[in-house]
Amino acid sequence: MALILAIETSCDETSAAVVRDGVEILSNIISSQIEVHKKFGGVVPEVASRKHLELINGVIREALDGAGADFSSLDAVAVTSGPGLVGALLVGVSAAKAISYARDIPLIAVNHLEGHIYANFLADPGLEFPLICLVVSGGHTDLVIMKGHGNYSVVGRTRDDAAGEAFDKVARTLGLGYPGGPLVDRLAAGGDPFAIHFPRAYLEEGSFDFSFSGLKSAVINYLHRARQRGEEVNAADIAASFQQAVVDVLVDKTFEAAEKYRARTVILAGGVAANRLLRESMAESANKRDLKMLYPPGVLCTDNAAMIACAAYYRYLRGDFSDLTLNAVPGLDLVKGEELNNL
Ligand code: KG4
Numbered sequence: 001m002a003l004i005l006a007i008e009t010s011c012d013e014t015s016a017a018v019v020r021d022g023v024e025i026l027s028n029i030i031s032s033q034i035e036v037h038k039k040f041g042g043v044v045p046e047v048a049s050r051k052h053l054e055l056i057n058g059v060i061r062e063a064l065d066g067a068g069a070d071f072s073s074l075d076a077v078a079v080t081s082g083p084g085l086v087g088a089l090l091v092g093v094s095a096a097k098a099i100s101y102a103r104d105i106p107l108i109a110v111n112h113l114e115g116h117i118y119a120n121f122l123a124d125p126g127l128e129f130p131l132i133c134l135v136v137s138g139g140h141t142d143l144v145i146m147k148g149h150g151n152y153s154v155v156g157r158t159r160d161d162a163a164g165e166a167f168d169k170v171a172r173t174l175g176l177g178y179p180g181g182p183l184v185d186r187l188a189a190g191g192d193p194f195a196i197h198f199p200r201a202y203l204e205e206g207s208f209d210f211s212f213s214g215l216k217s218a219v220i221n222y223l224h225r226a227r228q229r230g231e232e233v234n235a236a237d238i239a240a241s242f243q244q245a246v247v248d249v250l251v252d253k254t255f256e257a258a259e260k261y262r263a264r265t266v267i268l269a270g271g272v273a274a275n276r277l278l279r280e281s282m283a284e285s286a287n288k289r290d291l292k293m294l295y296p297p298g299v300l301c302t303d304n305a306a307m308i309a310c311a312a313y314y315r316y317l318r319g320d321f322s323d324l325t326l327n328a329v330p331g332l333d334l335v336k337g338e339e340l341n342n343l
Pocket residue numbers: 011116136137138139140163164165167168179180181182185270271272273274275276301302303
């Protein structure tokens with residue numbers, strides 16, 4: 001039996017969760033700062049750090065109370081140590097270190113992307129390896145092969161914008177607001193996905209990398225041209241056509257990689273995994289190929305601490321603990337030893 005308290009503060013959600021044995025969510029408190037950042041049209045790092053600092057103790061208290069637990073009943077404390085905004089990450093890392101020191105319990109550092117992937121293991125701890133995971137968030141678009149717990153190979157990644165970033169920028173151009181993904185998703189439901197042909201970047205033959213900046217520019221240019229000509233645009237058609245272009249490439253590359261690496265299971269992770277078209281298209285393609293396919297429920301797709309607690313549980317079983325020198329690493333990569341930004 002392992003009762004783990006996890007803390008997540010990598011971006012704009014202050015979250016704490018208590019999870020038993022990596023599967024039973026006793027509490028998952030998510031305090032979103034979206035309202036604060038909305039007026040700036042995106043996350044302001046300094047504002048995010050300050051907000052985390054204000055919220056963190058209350059959120060941890062709520063998570064413990066909600067789980068009917070207290071500090072003395074915990075077996076370990078886990079925290080996202082990267083990637084993310086350094087000032088934001090440091091708030092969570094400092095809180096976790098303080099708890100670990102004061103209670104003399106193991107400290108477990110979790111990679112944020114690993115957390116997103118493990119949201120799937122909360123739903124089904126029995127997923128079969130090798131599996132392929134498409135991680136699509138505001139900062140990442142990665143194709144990851146897992147041969148076992150904690151064993152990752154990144155076989156493809158974006159060369160420019162992340163999928164979520166493309167959604168957010170297109171939403172801004174359409175004047176929809178922030179964060180854009182869910183708003184584009186909703187607007188697209190009433191549009192024709194084949195009304196406008198936007199480009200799909202498949203890159204070199206056999207490449208599992210992605211590129212969304214050309215697509216994003218094509219949408220922006222389409223809108224500018226129409227406005228210059230004084231033409232009315234159909235925003236729902238634009239949203240639907242853009243979304244279809246993103247999803248086509250994501251699905252095609254994921255299943256090509258699934259075949260190449262003989263994956264038994266295909267999973268989705270990250271905020272964009274909440275996208276309805278992406279979920280449906282992935283499920284349909286998996287069905288055709290007789291592959292098992294899974295995605296987390298919406299609230300576990302976007303940032304939350306329960307997914308961090310789940311990933312931490314498998315590190316707990318391996319005795320993979322950190323000491324009190326743990327630092328926040330904004331460019332932390334999934335694959336050990338590979339750090340994009342050295343501090
Ligand atoms: O994983 P996440 O919560 O934070 C990061 O780690 O980046 O992902 C946030 C991203 C944002 O870009 C947001 O617009 C996008 O996920 N997103 C969506 C949807 N819900 C959230 N994108 C498309 N469709 C959605 N339904």
